[in-house]
Amino acid sequence: MDDDTALIASSKAGDKRAFGKLVKKYEQMVYSFAFKICRDPEKAEEVLQETFINAYRGIKSFSGKSKFSTWLYRIVTNNCLMMHRKKSHEPVVSLDETELLKETGELQVAHWGETPHDAILNKELKEVLDKAIENLPLDYRIVFVMRDVEGLSTQEVGNALNLSVPAVKSRLHRARLFLRNELDPYFRK
Amino acid sequence: MKLVDHTKYLLEICEKVDRDIASPTCKKLREHLAKCPDCAAYYDSLKKTIFLYRNYDVKLKGSHVEEILTKLELEGPLEIKLPSLQSLRKKHPR
Ligand SMILES: [Zn+2]
Numbered sequence: 394m395d396d397d398t399a400l401i402a403s404s405k406a407g408d409k410r411a412f413g414k415l416v417k418k419y420e421q422m423v424y425s426f427a428f429k430i431c432r433d434p435e436k437a438e439e440v441l442q443e444t445f446i447n448a449y450r451g452i453k454s455f456s457g458k459s460k461f462s463t464w465l466y467r468i469v470t471n472n473c474l475m476m477h478r479k480k481s482h483e484p485v486v487s488l489d490e491t492e493l494l495k496e497t498g499e500l501q502v503a504h505w506g507e508t509p510h511d512a513i514l515n516k517e518l519k520e521v522l523d524k525a526i527e528n529l530p531l532d533y534r535i536v537f538v539m540r541d542v543e544g545l546s547t548q549e550v551g552n553a554l555n556l557s558v559p560a561v562k563s564r565l566h567r568a569r570l571f572l573r574n575e576l577d578p579y580f581r582k
Numbered sequence: 583m584k585l586v587d588h589t590k591y592l593l594e595i596c597e598k599v600d601r602d603i604a605s606p607t608c609k610k611l612r613e614h615l616a617k618c619p620d621c622a623a624y625y626d627s628l629k630k631t632i633f634l635y636r637n638y639d640v641k642l643k644g645s646h647v648e649e650i651l652t653k654l655e656l657e658g659p660l661e662i663k664l665p666s667l668q669s670l671r672k673k674h675p676r
Contacts, residue, residue, distance in 0.1 A: 409651055416647045424642040434640065441642075445650045494592055502623040508630045514638055522638055541632045566596050573624075573631045580627065 397461050404452050412452070415461070416445050422462065423469055429538045430473045430531070432523045440472045447472070459552055463545070467553040470535055477531050486528060486571070493570040503581035525575035529568055536561055537568035591621050599628045 397418075403411030423444050428437035447468050448455075455464055487493070509518065526534055539550045540561070550561045591614050598608055603625075615622045 409654055412654070413647050413651050416650055417645065420646055421642050425640055428640045429635075429638075437640070438642075438646070441646055442650055442653070445646075446653060449654055490593070494589055502620040502627075504623045505627045505630055508634055509637075514634070518634075519638060522634055526635070537635075542635050562597075566593075569596055569599065569628060569631065572635070573628050576631055576634070577627065580630070 398457070401452065401455060401457070401461065404449065405455075409449075412445075412449055415448075419462065419465055420445070423465055426466060426538065426543060427469050427473060429542055430469070430535060431476070432527055436476060440469060440476065443472045444468045459549075463549050463553050466539060466543075466545070470554065473535070474531060486530065488530070488533065488567045488571060490567060490570065493567065493574060503577065505577075505580040506582045508580065521576065521579050525572055528575060529571055533564050533568040533571070536564040537572065540565050541569070588618070588621065591618070592624055595621060595625045596628060599625065599632065 397415070400411045400415050404415065420441060424437055424441045427440035427444070428434060431437050431440060444465065448465060451468075455461070509515070514522070526537075529537070535554065536550060536556075539545045539553065540547065545553070547558050547561050547565075550556070551558050554561070556564075591611065594611050595615075598611065602608060603611065615625055
């Protein structure tokens, strides 16, 4: 049994200290993922707490078929979707592949300047990145973050979101094209 | 190069970006990128897009363990079934 399996078994038996160890281990991952979806530090902390409370309540339904982290991603996603619905509705954007490629295919593709290579992005750039991804509908945003940012496999993303592998690929594809186009005015030389 | 072929490559770039472009199956794509500045620029911008988001991380300021455990203590043992994403979507179609 690995560490998680033992801690999960104890948590199922109602051992909150064991569950606390799971929180300790995964809270940074959950917070970081929640932030990447909500783009708001306060909301991400709220989602973090909700996620672990829901996880504890539902821990008996965790079968161990997927990784514990994948199961947590799924709960975070649910919480983000619920919180998102409470506020506004999303901007209407076109995610049609041909539309997304249209300009690119007709015009000369602009060359992007150097993007920062160090881990610290400046405030202005962070705002640009936040704004671009906030325009991307949540369903697509979640797939992009799970796959390209967090590095989950296509299959894992599909399992967490109840989507087929081709559906994950198609959303990822569109999300990438969309974000690239959103950032284009900022980076073109 | 006809526009339609060009678009085909752009889609393939998007499919392969940042993962398996070095694989033997991408030989044609690599050859195209070497001679087509437009597609090469597009490939570069997609790679940069992913890189920037991957690099944008946030750190939790303090641990929430105690707070979460306190909340769980107050609530006592409870079990609820988590709704699936699909059922949530059905209830709230966009
Ligand atoms: Zn080309």
